[in-house]
Amino acid sequence: MxxxxxxxxxxxxxxxxxxxxxxxxxxxxxxxxxxxxxxxxxxxxxxxxxxxxxxxxxxxxxxxxxxxxxxGHAHPAVIEAIATQAHKLTHTMFGVALYEPYIRLSEELAHLTPGNFAKKTVLVNSGAEAVENAIKVARAATGRPRIVSFTNAFHGRTNLTMALTYKDRPYKHGFGPLPEADIVRLPQPYLYRPAFPGNEVQGCLDALEEVLARHSGEIAAIIFEPVQGEGGFIPAPESWMQGVAALAKAHDVVLIADEIQTGFGRTGRWFAVEHAGIEPDLVVTAKSLAGGMPLGAVTGRAELMDAPCVGGLGGTFGGNPVSCAAALAVIHVMRSExxxxxxxxxxxxxxxxxxxxxxxxxxxxxxxxxxxxxxxxxxxxxxxxxxxxxxxxxxxxxxxxxxxxxxxxxxxxxxxxxxxxxxxxxxxxxxxxxxxxxxxxxxxx
Ligand SMILES: Cc1ncc(COP(=O)(O)O)c(C=O)c1O
Missing domain, CATH: 3.90.1150.10 (Aspartate Aminotransferase, domain 1)
Incomplete structure (x- = not known):
């Protein structure tokens, strides 16, 4: 050191x-x-x-x-992994020639994310891009347009993720039109400022159930943060997450956990949804995934991840080999330290x-x-x-x-x-x- x-x-x-x-x-x-x-x-x-x-x-x-x-900043294991990988290969575009760090990281993410089922991954450059791709997967798999997102949510700054985000200024202000017609906004529990005082969890679940019934056959996915980050560090009650997971399953809607800020150990588990014992269909990660290098991932049920047409997911820099090598080092450090x-x-x-x-x-x-x-x-x-x-x-x-x-x-x-x-x-x-x-x-x- x-x-x-x-x-x-x-x-x-x-x-x-x-x-x-x-x-x-x-x-x-x-x-x-x-x-x-x-x-x-x-x-x-x-x-x-x-x-x-x-x-x-x-x-x-x-x-x-x-x-x-x-x-932490500049962990020696991450620096070494970055330097070693940079000397070997910095870019091919995974769609042109494959490379080992992308494949190894996808394997790791399949095992690390909750759920004992076959999983696959697509790697991208940022959190917002990962959220966009999770929605693409959910829509391709279900053939449905609509997405449920929640009050106080933050999912990014691209056109679709701005629309999924709750707060107007500064994230959306002046940037419309946004694809908000396809987004159904519902309350997520906020025990300090409840939408349903005295009955927050059940009130929020009832609102979700009503919308799932009313828009039956139209909703592709529900996306939520297990602890809302930008929205104010609002932990979702475990019973609410369990209720949402049960409703998603009952209505055959894809459940997407945005673990971009909560993931990789921050909450005392690899992923925050583990506190509630639920298994989302898709888990979206970025931020601490690669220890400061740009990388995002969508990991989830193999049959969903395979639903988009061949060539439908990807991008020039997505899953850059140096970022993937950094992520593999992060995972090693998390385990060994x-x-x-x-x-x-x-x-x-x-x-x-x-x-x-x-x-x-x-x-x-x-x-x-x-x-x-x-x-x-x-x-x-x-x-x-x-x-x-x-x-x-x-x-x-x-x-x-x-x-x-x-x-x-x-x-x-x-x-x-x-x-x-x-x-x-x-x-x-x-x-x-x-x-x-x-x-x-x-x-x-
Ligand atoms: C929960 C959550 N989702 C998505 C994003 C967007 O990630 P990025 O800034 O990498 O696009 C963030 C960033 O703060 C986030 O906290």
């Missing part, structure tokens, strides 16, 4: 910020303003759960590339601290999560639950100033979420939590 030079946390020393300033000026001149940044940090290098900017300031990274770095057990430990550490703060700080309206996917929802008033969106931004800014990278989530922009790499040490997690606590106290003082 390369040892890093010791540098101070962001706030503890007066650093020269000239390199950062110069790059930010260039950024403003040459990069579209439509690309947003949760911080103005210009990253230079990173390792594990730590990141250094171009002026040498050190940060703890509680964003983890928005859930992409479950095994007990990453899933660490997710449980880290999750408990964070949840305990959040629970303690909630008792004292009225701004923390709700603490929730699954495994190491933990968040707090900030409100101005615990009775009205008015979202504390500006305060959320202020806490994040204050934390960043003190050396902690944090991101928000939520339909109301008022959720602070943690996606710290699961290789973070106990001391690093504690250090980050200390910074977050003092940021919360400063902003609410």
């Amino acid at each position: 390369i040892s890093e030079p010791k540098t101070d946390r962001a706030s503890t020393a007066q650093h020269d910020t000239r390199h950062t300033q110069e790059l930010l000026e260039l950024r403003d001149a040459y990069v579209s303003n439509a690309v947003s940044h949760s911080t103005r940090i210009v990253a230079d290098r990173a390792r594990g759960a730590e990141l250094w900017d171009v002026d040498g300031r050190r940060y703890l990274d509680f964003a983890g590339g928005i859930g992409t770095l479950n095994i 007990g990453i899933i057990g660490r997710a449980v430990e880290i999750g408990e550490l964070i949840q305990d601290r959040f629970d303690t703060w909630q008792q004292e700080l009225p701004i923390i309206g709700d603490v929730r999560g699954l495994g190491a996917m933990v968040a707090m929802e900030l409100v101005r008033d615990r009775d009205t639950k008015a979202p504390a969106d500006t305060e959320t931004g202020a806490v994040i800014q204050e934390a960043t100033r003190n050396g902690l990278i944090l991101i928000r989530a939520g339909t109301f922009d008022n959720v602070i979420r943690v996606l710290v790499p699961l290789v973070a040490t106990h001391d690093q997690v504690t250090e980050g939590l200390d910074i977050l606590e003092s940021a919360l106290r400063t902003v609410t003082a």
